[in-house]
Amino acid sequence: MEMRASGGNALRLLLITLLVPTLNIAVQWVIFLFFRDADLHPIVKAILAVAWGALGIYFIYYSLNWVVEQYPDRWKRRILPFVFIGPAVLLLGWLLVFPTLRTLYLSFFDAGSANFVGLANYAAVFTDRLLVMALRNNLLWVFFGTLACVGMGLLIAILADRSSFEKLAKGLIFMPMAISFVAAGVIWKFIYYYQPGQEQIGLLNAIVVSLGGEPQAWLSMVQPWNNLFLIVILIWMQTGFAMVIFSAAIKSIPDDILEAARVDGAGEVRIFFSIMIPYISGTLLSVTTTIIVFTLKIFDVVMIMTGGQYETDVVATQFYRQLFMYQNAGYGSTLAIVLLVAVIPVIVINLRQFRREGGF
């Protein structure tokens, strides 16, 4: 009698274990088809899409958890963690880990991904004129962009710490971080705008003219300096990030250390180099690596401002152009792998840091 009951139970468990996930996929797919084909007012569609996105995900977890609850305790404890991490692992596997391996694989094939070409794509990255230029420009971005963001961020953090309007100043400097690179691109395109002959409505050219200079088409004519004019936009946007983090680090320096140094007669410059810099060196390193990683992948600004013309291409824009304009998946994949290789040191640093902080 008891045997049969547990046998029936096992069958039921098997059934719901198979049925509930299948049903979930089916329900979500039907909703997906509805959204793809329905012609709704944009506002209604937005509200429904938001409701589906939020409730759908809750429903998936709720139903899967319900299935696990039907299992005996011993099994429950083993299965539940996989239900909790399952969606994350599946998505990361499907959309990040596995694609990375596939991109690596594609980077050894030609433009149409049909013929194996060995390391030819990698050789091209360092010989093809376009690709070499993209690499050179990316180095310019990483070097000047990071240096200026970190330098300005540190300077402003220290100034703000001693000023009478710290909050206001930090808010103003930080604000550009909230807006998109596309909007920032419009802002700065307007500043660099050049009208031949007539009155200059671009701020930079107006300043140049009022100082007695000749107006310039900053983004196209003055190569390779036009890259620096683009980098200015990154500095404008990311200095706030560096500043906020440095500001928090500076405030965490104990007052008595600074006080003791002042009593001993140390000047502000001496205090900066002998106390502040060593004290915030960890923060300095992590901000620098974050901005380097960010700058390596820079894409939006260049795309909006010049579309990569006038020798301003960077690796990410060249990646896009190889993929969609030249239909060369081989070069595209190789450029992506170059970016990945460039961040490997940062991955190593992060993992070491994690282990040092106790790991698990």
Place this chain on the structure above:
Amino acid sequence: MRGRKGMRRSKWLVNTVLAIICVIWTIPTLGLLVSSFRPAADILATGWWNVLPHRDWQTTEQLQLPKDTDLRQPIEVSGATYTDDQLRAGVVADGERLIWENRRARTINVQEKSWTFISRFTTQNYETVLGGKTYSITMPDGSTKTEKGSGMSRSFWNTVAVTVPATVIPIFIASFAAYAFAWLRFPGRKTLFVVIIALLVVPLQVALIPILRDYTSLGLNGTYFGIWLAHTAFGLPLITYFMYTSISQLPKDLFESAFMDGATNFTIFSRLILPLSVPALASISIFQFLWVWNDYLVSLIFLGSQPEVQVLSMNIANLVGSKGNDWHLLTAAAFVSMLMPLAVFFALQKYFVRGLLGGSVKG
């Protein structure tokens, strides 16, 4: 030791330098904001800073020359002679400037320098970019031109439909995962978490080509669902890591007493952990929200520029490409896209900063 006077002087210096930096940092946005409210003709004719008080030539008097004046000969105006070219550029004598008002009608403006500012503002630019109808505007040379609206209000709602689920879904998934990593024991836990940390800085370009191929075969290109999944996957490493650091710091007794009362992990998570993690959730939500709202690359590749789905950043990028010199439209469009981020930023700055301090590396 320096005296109090020295301290005060250095404070004054600090304030001045910082104020100059702040002004430089604010001017670009200010220029955009001011320009977006100026009529199209004005934007192209004068710099936006002319809305500030400045000294400029103002017409005080108009002279009418004889209708048959020969422009090829030196022209006599109030006792002196000038060439046509001089009058076209404007010629200055005794603090007065002579310049053609209407060359064909032979009228000349006599101008003097005085304080002035331009105060012609309009909301026409916003009406044009937000709507989808056709509008007619006046150009600097007096001609009129019709232009089609840019449909920004539709893009705005599309952006909402992309951004809100692309924020909620990954935070949900990541919080469940973070809870499991922090408080449940299972085989492969450590390996999986190390993979997530490694994925923190992986550039997303590395995943784009294969995902694009999968999406094409599944019909997910150009759909909200597809871009939600993409943003979810790209955001997951950071959000999981961030939520893990927050959830793992909750006191252990909390869980033990809840288990004693017979609560399941699901109840503990939704009734206990989520409410306790609200500050962390707020920080990382703002982060992910702004990231998705401002994103251009992912929507460029997976969503495209069909008007039914295109987001604000795509819309503006298209405007920049097709109407690169129509500053009245570009400035208004850019400001429309900035409204939401700026509102979030100013209302929730505290949480935003906390999110930044918690972890800021992202692929």
